[in-house]
Amino acid sequence: MSKAAAVSHTHRDDEGSRIGMWLFLFTELILFGGMFIVYAVYRFKHFDEFRIAGAELDVFIGTLNTLILLTSSWTVVMSIAAIRRGKKILSMSLLSATIVLAFFFLVNKYFEWSHKIAHGIYPKSPELMKKPAGEILYFGLYYMMTGLHALHVIIGMIILGFMLVFIARNVINQDSFVKLEAGGLYWHLVDIIWIFLFPLFYLIH
Amino acid sequence: MTKSALAAEIAEPDYLHAPTKFKGLFGWIFSTDHKRIAILYLATMMLFFLVAVILGVLMRVELFSSGRTIVDPQTYNQMFTLHGVIMIFLFIIPGMPAVFGNFMLPLMIGAKDVFFPRLNLFSWWLFLAGALTVVVSLFLPGGPSDTGWTFYVPYSIRTTTNVIPALAGAFILGFSSILTGLNFITTIHRMRAPGMSWFKMPLFIWAIYSTAWVQILATPVIGITLLLVTIERLFGIGIFDPAMGGDPVLYQHLFWMYSHPAVYIMILPALGVVSEIIPVFARRTIFGYKFIAYSSIAIASVGSLVWAHHMFTVGMSNTGMFVFSLLTFLVAIPSAIKVFNWIATLYKGSILIDVPLLFVLSMIVQFCIGGFTGLMLGALAVNIHVTDTYFVVAHFHYVMFGGAGFALFAAMHYWFPKMFGRMIRRKPAMIGWLLMTVGFNMFYFTMFILGYLGMPRRYYDSLPEFLPLHRIASVGSWILAAGIFLVVANLFISIRRGAKAPMNPWGGKTLEWTVPSPPPVENFHEIPSVITGPYDYSEYEKPEAGE
16 A cells, blocks of 8 residues: 555646646537537527527526526635635535535526426427427527536536545645646536526527 | 666566456456556457458458348448448557557656556546447347448438447447547656657657547547437437438538548557658668658648548538648648658668568558548549549548558557567468458459449449459458458467567667566656657668668
8 A cells, every 4th residue: 555655646746637637628628519519500590590499598597597607616716725725624615515506506407497398398399399490409409508518517516526525535635636626627617618508598689 | 778778677577467456357457557458458459350350351242242142231231330330439549549559658758657547447448338338239129230330310310220329339439539548648748758858759659649639629529429319319309300400411510520530540640650660670760750740740630620521422612612622632741741751761771671561561552542542532523423432432441451450560560579578470470461461452452443433332232244343352351351360360379479579679769668578567667868869770870880
């Protein structure tokens, strides 16, 4: 064990770990980039129908979720700032707050989706198939893109949950917090993608 | 070049025999040693490669005579799909980076391992999981996918075969590829030995570096595309369905946005291997080091912008066609720069003919033929004539197999002594090389002619006038397969029966030749410091020191 510890000590290179994390974030951005291309193409093709369909979404709930996510990004940053000052309990509570906010985001998303589904708007539903092509595509993209984003919120919650355990076990501490930084970066990615999804689906009419 | 040669004399178990945390097989599949992981990749990849070779041979048997020969049309469709999926996603894309990149990258830059060793092992597990997911589709009712490896919509959404496992497998394999690329870039940035500046890196490392960028920047696009097809099959959101306003051509754009850069994931490391082997066997400093290094970057960046040349016949604006055609021609320039530099390196060298160089020489010729026919395909007028014919099939086999595949065999013979501590038995290897080269050209050059005459690709049967040429191609394929099996069998036999390999059997100047064969677990006792460039053969180049 002591040898392994010595090896890991000599190999420690926070800068390198950060490079690795940023490279991973690039791939995530490009994954969503593919979806944004599809959105752009179809918005261009079915301009008016996208406008009409977009008006059907609830701007209030979208704004609320945006505020929730922005706040959760702030709590992650504060959590890193706290661990850098050695305040373990504060860091853990801020991180827990992030996870709770993420959970609220998902609850809102659940109500939003079930509201739409109750109105008969879901893939291949008879109600949706009566609408023109552009609106079908709009709601297809809506479910696909917000669904993929929600999946990332869940993954982010799991990652942050691990970080919480790491802080509790002092794996993440005042001297070594690159893991928490990486987890935080991932959470910001989830946030930033939402920042683009929100205007594209809710605000542009 | 380094001081570590002395230290290496101290007896230390090599990575093949060193004690591990777990015994037997578990000592391999749970090892985070980059060398063991490379061997894991090599073993899994070789297995799938041979399966796909057998599928290819069976297809050529089917085409040997008119009508049904051994299988029915549906099975034939599933065979070429499986052949394509295995060869692309399980062999040639992971092949060079995951096997030789993994084994040689830390050794060549003077590091003890890659930057994220556990992530490296995780990548192999993902690779295995992806491979098994593809295999599962064989045994589910409905049988394996019959869409071709391109999974074109709308057929891939309508067919009743198991498309989703194949898509999921490719998705997981893509994830594995991304993590490998991410690991390599971080390793190259952070773990080079002291003194190894960017322009003292071996050219194989430059190639791996460019490849890794393509891996992480292009692969997510195929990820989301395959995911969209899956969602389309499961829920029918209409993105690629014209009945609901979707556009099937958009699928092709998204698909080739990844899959054309993926061609460079396959070929760039192969070009890197050639740049390693040529100076060693010509006993000359590589000609135009910086040009070769920059050309890797140029190929990777321009190559990412040419995807729509796969789609000239599907309907695109004339401006679009013109731009994509022009960019396609531009990629030829950095590729040609490499070829010219290799030839200039060989010129007036003290050439040592051995198996790795023979594979490399075949590779250069075949890569040129593949490249030039690629230009023909990039020309709009010719493209319309030969789209979806054997001409295309012959072209990409010349580049992928004649180029990347032969380079992979060259790398295998070149680095085998380092990896296993044994020399490859030379005579069977040379016979194998001869069979492969003769068989390969007989097989695929005939396909160029067939394609130009109008034989469409993926057809189960052919018109009587094509039959004689089909028969020549089939015989060629059997010679090629015989060569492959001879070479692979020889590799296996040499692991046990080959002569003990010295530290530096070929006279290489890069760092991997300064450690024992096979290397110890920690690679270097002390991290070497690098003073000269990677191919310093100045002693041979003085007039009085000729060999």
